[in-house]
Amino acid sequence: MSTPALFKPIQVGQHTLKHRIVMAPLTRFRADPTTGAPLPDMVSQYYEQRATAGGLIITEATAISPGAGAPIGTPGIYNAEQIKAWQQVTTAVHKKGGLIFMQVWHLGRAGSNPVSSSDIAIASPSPLGGGAFDRPQALSVDGILAITQEFVQAAKNAIEAGFDGVEIHAGNGYLLDQFIQASCNKRTDEYGGSTENRCRMVMQVVAAVAQAIGDNKTAIRFSPWSDFHDMHQGEPTVDTWSYLTRQLNTHHPHLAYLHFMEARINLMEDDRLDEEADDSTCSLDPFRALWSGPFISAGNYRPQSAYNRAEKSPNNLVAMGRVFISNPDLVDRVRNHWTLSPYCRATFYSPGPDGYLDYPYYTPTPQLD
Template sequence: MSTPALLSPITIGDHELSHRVVLAPLTRLRNTEEGVPSDLTVEHYTQRASKGGLLISEATVIHPRGGGYMYAPGIYTAEQIQGWKRVTDAVHAKGGVIFCQLWHIGRATHSKHLPNNELPVSASPIAINGKNLFGDDYEVPHPLTKDEINQVLEAFAQGAKNALEAGFDGIELHGANGYLIDQFINTSSNERTDEYGGSIENRARLALEAVDAVVDAIGAKKVAIRLSPWSDFQDMKDDTPVETWSYITQQLQDKHADLAYIHYVEAREGGHHDVELENHESLDPFRQIWKGPFITAGGYTDPKKAIKTIEENPNNLLAFGRLFIANPDLPERIRNDWPLNKYHRPTFYSHEAEGYVDYPFYTPEAAPEAQPASDEQPAPEAQPATDEPPAAEAQPISDVQAEETGEEKAAVTESSEATTAANSDDEQPVTKPAAKPVTTKAERRKSKFFAKAKDGKCMIQ
């Protein structure tokens, strides 16, 4: 039997991948309050690395004024860069390839989470409807001036340089899902009358200038971009999506045909629902324009459907989110048609080891008991990854995103005591200390957010 195209080699930039099963960029909020990747972060990516496999990091903030989510990582301080270096070294030790997704949140935050309580920024002074993840009304953002746009472009370029310093093999610009670049592209969030608003060419200008900036900084073969023409997440809507993103794709093909890849998000039902649209809009118009590697993400949960998709689109790779969250050895499970673990939504953003590093790798002995975990039940306990004790005790995790998160044996890195308990048959269940009273305003906000997360009522894409 021939090897499915999903498991066949393909070249992106300077790297030949051995398969096309890609870890989608998945915000999981397991980093420190300073945006530094934690021991858990290192372990999570190490588990999902495979020889010749591509991992895309969670969205990573390029500048303090471009952030706004607690426990999301950054790439603008020396400490953050060194934290990511631990991740990339571990991934490379397993033969993997890893790109850093560079992120400016734009209006999708709140002044409470920004330096000096500055207002969020965007293309135009148009707020997102409703409340944010912490229960605050979204604020009317400050429209970026031309000088401020240039500063954003410089921050993207510096972020790309910092990513290479941290050991990443390349970067992916986050131009999707209602964040800053996407806010400039869509007519629903851009009412500017200068050269960054109005026509398709003007609304696409920031996205294309951001690509130019990072290409100039690190070279085209280390650069990619993620786009989402059909997403309505965070009030995104464009009057002419086919024409708008066809123009962007054509400009990239004409000017930067040697980009590592373009990453397009397929249409799915909005919010955190799992149901795919029955008659969703096609990516074919953009796929016909772009001649290079084309990564597709769209809530793939059926490996057989994924295999068929790649057979029909030979330049494609597929980015998996929820399946990769629950199955750290996903490429091997697909290759061998092994049963899949079920993801557990309430642990997507819990800031704990559970649901992050404790999903089991496939073993024949465990197969009969490896029934899928429902969204209501915790994921099954992992089998022992090693007989050796952890190399060092991890830093404690405080009590405080997966969108759009290997090999047959778990790689062992420094891990938390909670993870050790989950991975050892000899350990007794860990009794967590009683929660501290929530007293400060910041603690109350954290408590509210993580309560919503555990109820499955929030989604960060």
């Protein structure tokens, strides 16, 4: 039997992966509330459980600076304790032959230090509780350049901590998305108005990070169809992200990968497990077609839809999130068509090992003669 595309090697940056199942970035609130360092023993064990030889893991969103506005209990990559703790994580993953990219994050108006493209608050309630969002301060051009440098320093710190690369978080209504999207970017300077201007900050961040650590260690994540954090209100979606993808393909064709979230995902609800929703009206195909390197898609993939996607799109990898939480051996389960364990939403964000380190590995049911 020929090998399914999902288990065929693919080049990502300077590495050849052995399969195309990627662990999606997943915030889990298991960092020290004072230092923002991941709790090293627990977090390294969690990622080690999910690492596979020649498989890619993307970490939870990680704050680039104290001013990134990340919630207490999520990790950062801007001080020595954090770098040291992350070293333990990258070592554990590398020992198993896995690769690990860090997702680097500034929350903009969705965070505790609300700054944004314009001074428009998120009107919907916070998805994580905690009341209404505050009105952000519109960033000055100097402020934009300072945050760009914070992305650069965070990327350098990530490399120092042993990561194979960084994924710039430009989705889910966080800072870079707040510049891309006209629904919240009302600026009249060179960072607002036209598509080119709205994409200027994210393109500058990519260029600066790639220059610092190399194109092949730099990646980016977008969520063009998501309405999370009040995004996507009448955007010319295909035009905007096609522009971005074309620009990246022209100026940074050797980025490690582009990562796009599917439209069908609703982060706060449990989707039906076996569903491959019809995404024909809000597909990722227009963007996939404009990018010649590795393309990761994420959002409600299950084993069969992951196999199907890899067969259909030669450069595609599939990131899986919630089922990776509840199945540390997800890659083996998908490969062998074993059943998946269900996840428990109540422990997604709870501190401590419950629902973090204790999900079972697959054991076959004994056959009765």
